[in-house]
Amino acid sequence: MYQHISQYTPVLLFFVLAIGFGVGALILAYLVRPDKPDPEKLSPYECGIPPLMSVKERIPVRFFIIALLFLLFDVEAVFMYPWAVVYNYIGWWGFIEMFLFIVILLVGYVYAWAKGALEWE
């Protein structure tokens, strides 16, 4: 058990190193670079004209549908990883169980398709 934990020590150190590099270089750059803000410079980019509307607009519902589909299929993938790893030991029953699982999800997929959730018109 202890051995499995200790495999992760270098991963943790790698995180520390990466965060250290990321934050450290920004702080260093902050000390070196010039800093002369003016109102024009700080205005949001809009192809050279003054910004017309607020950015807090509504967003298309399509993105939300994609998020739902993502949840559905990503959870499916999570179930599949352990299944795939032990696939050699679980025989035909293991196959049939996963097949049924995929079929059930395919029904939902076909429904989503029929309802037009996959169209981007």
Add this chain to the structure above:
Amino acid sequence: MGQELVIAIIKMIVVFALALLVVAYLTYLERKIIGHMQLRLGPMRVGPHGLLQPIADGLKLFVKEDIVPREADKWTYYFAPVFDLVCALVLLAVIPFSYHFMVTRLNIGVLYILSIASVGSIAILLAGWASGSKYPILGGLRSAAQMFSYEIFLGFSIIGVLMISGSLDLVKIVEAQSRVWNIVYQPVAFVIYIIAALGELKRIPFDLPEAENELVAGHHTEYSGFKFAYFFLAEYAHMIIISCMAVILFLGGWKGPVLPGIVWFLIKICAFFYFFIWVRGTFPRYRYDQFMAIGWKIMLPVVLANIVATGVVMRLV
């Protein structure tokens, strides 16, 4: 234990430094190759044949003024690029470059890479949201939808390989390919993996979140200075990871005759770098609805059918 840790730290620093160097020179390679494909010379001024160009670029970005737009959510605006970079670089911790050279060996290496990489896509969304400007928000939303969708296909395409090798340990996956590479058993999965990788990397032909003529530069439109450099570093670091994973999962990792393993590994990932740059120099950009249709209507059924077919064949053989 203590000695092992010291060795791990040394390996870590070597991998980290090399990764930053490779990332910097990938940008040079890309400009040079694209240049030659378009009958130009690419960067030529800084150093012989422009060899010092990436260093000059890095220095320039380092001393550039750093603009925080008025409308921006300041903390998130600072947080997003660092988050993106960290999520990209820490993936290198588990990549086995040869049987002996890796920072650490996890028995769930594949899961580690997929999970951290998917957390990384949130950084793009945060960057778009925090900028407080229209193009970044649209670009951020688009990349989120794109990366989350293509992540699913990427994840599914790997499952066939996992069924054959029966492990999530990257070293064991390579060892299982001693005789035959997985690409022979899983050609469909390999093709899907490459297409999904292009979508996940947001590269041409799928660079829709950064389509210059509609969205300026997507999520990093408002970023300048070193924060902008972070997004670039992360993007190219992801390219390294995707290439490494393709080599490990499908092309036998460090396996190869005569030459030492690490040389084979480098040759294979360089071939992938060239392939990605080549694709960029060759293909036009897809439209967003076409892009989503390819993913959800073609790749998803194909990749699920591939898993079922692999299952049946493995039972019968």
